[in-house]
Amino acid sequence: MRKPQIDYAAVFRALPGMVALLTPDLVYADANEDFLRLAGRTREQLLGRYIFDVFPENPNDPAAAGMRETQASMLRVVATGERDTMALLRYDIEDRERPGHWVEHFWSPVNAPVLDRDGNVVLIVHRVEEITELIRARAGAGSDTGRARVLEAELYTRARELQELNERLRRAQARDREVALALQEAMLPAPGPVGHHRAAVRYRPAIGTLNVCGDWYDLVDLPGDRIAVAVGDVVGHGLRAAGVMGQLRSALSAAARVADGPARALEALGLYARHVEGAESTTVVKTYIDWDAHTLTYSSAGHLPPALLRPDGTVTFLDRATDPPLGARPEHIARPEADLPFAEGDILVLYTDGLVERRDEDIDAGLARLADSLVRHGRSVPEALADALLADLLPPGGNTDDTALVVIRL
Incomplete structure (x- = not known):
């Protein structure tokens, strides 16, 4: 030929x-x-x-x-x-x-x-x-379509900048463990104070990788006595997944500051993810916590449901606002969200699948283990509870999937 x-x-x-x-x-x-x-x-x-x-x-x-x-x-x-x-x-x-x-x-x-x-x-x-026309969409920002286009335009440049970082990371192919751990720490820094509220975060890398993977967590202060909390999971492991994770985490953190709820924030992230190679099938759950109203508002893009532990030992899984993962639909459709009241002393836990999923069993068994561990250790402060959950639920020799975990006493 x-x-x-x-x-x-x-x-x-x-x-x-x-x-x-x-x-x-x-x-x-x-x-x-x-x-x-x-x-x-x-x-x-x-x-x-x-x-x-x-x-x-x-x-x-x-x-x-x-x-x-x-x-x-x-x-x-x-x-x-x-x-x-x-x-x-x-x-x-x-x-x-x-x-x-x-x-x-x-x-x-x-x-x-x-x-x-x-x-x-x-x-x-x-x-x-x-992208002049996208920016001019601000004039129609009062509509759902206008608001989504504005968010897409404002986040588009972040995608381009972080895609460049992702390409450099792939070219570098760093094999040194200290470099890998430093990269992960830079992408998942310790959260800042969340007012007088107590929170703990944990990240455990998968075994057999560069110790950088696609799971992330994020806590964002919002006006009033409110915060936005998220965990997410990018498909894959290694530097490529970590680069995509960094892009999506930054984009969702930015969206949370301008969107009027978790569903709108995930809609903006879905529009943004169309420009990010490797972002398809990412799962993420976003929860807004309002301490003045004692209300949790949440939305999930294909992610496992957060768990809420009550002082009486009841565990409720937040599963009434679940939609497909990012990139699963070819067109833009509004995502669902749901509200749930909470009382002082309740404990909210967000996590990725590495904490509960095992290849040889149904997911319900892993969720039951999580609920049981929460009930047994629920009186602990968030830092001790986070360590207890990891000790109870992760295999002693390490897991083949990475794990992100956020524990907040409400």
Whole structure:
């Protein structure tokens, strides 16, 4: 079979999305058709010209920083020979048909080097996602669709930045145990204070891995006497799963601060996860705790139900608002959420499947063990209770799945 003859210049011009090539002096060498169309410039107006002569800063906006940030990113690429993913960027462009009239644009740029055989940067690939319309969706943010689009736009740039981190982690393929543990600790830091309330968190890696996996926990302070608590589980183990975990954890933490409930936060995370390779089938449960109203509000994306221990020894599993995992549906559908009152002294436990699932038994047996252990150790303070649960439920020689655990006395 004959190898096809590929016209790479034609391929470049037909690429979907805005892509331009610049020299290390930041002079345009080429641009594809989408770049020319969306930027409103002809090829003759770009090629051979310095980027900021073509796209100067808006002189009517003293706070404009698009030119400075873009220049700094490109110069970092030239200096380091490494890709640089920029944060969400506003960059106004002068309308060629109406001199003096500047049009607002929002970009999500990535700058990548093209190296010669000696490792020198000979070109910069400047790839830009045009997300102006998503940002303008703020005008319709009062509707469910508008609110979801706003959250997607605000979280999109976080996805791009953390995807870059994920790629670097995969390339590095670090095999050193201390490096792996340091990475896990950076991604799962100890939680900050949650007011006068007592909480304990634990993470136990799976045996036979780099000690970095896809389980996570998160606690976020909210206005008033409230916090948002989550645990999640990315499919897989190792650096790849850990990179995806870091992206989703950060995105959900951000969503919790702007969404008006756990279901909306998970909806935003689902939209975000569409941009993250490896995020499909992730499970996560999100719970908002309101101490003023003594109410738990929760929503689950395919995750095991949190457990609530009452002072009388009753254990209730929060299983009335469960939906499929992230990425299980091709379209956006509102997720369910449910409320449950709690009393002072109740204990809430969120966990991942490594704590209760065993390959040779039904999940109900693992949940029954958890309930029994909670009843036996329920009078302990959260730190002691967390240790007791791990001692009771994890195999003595270690588990083949990692485990995340959050214990809060309400």
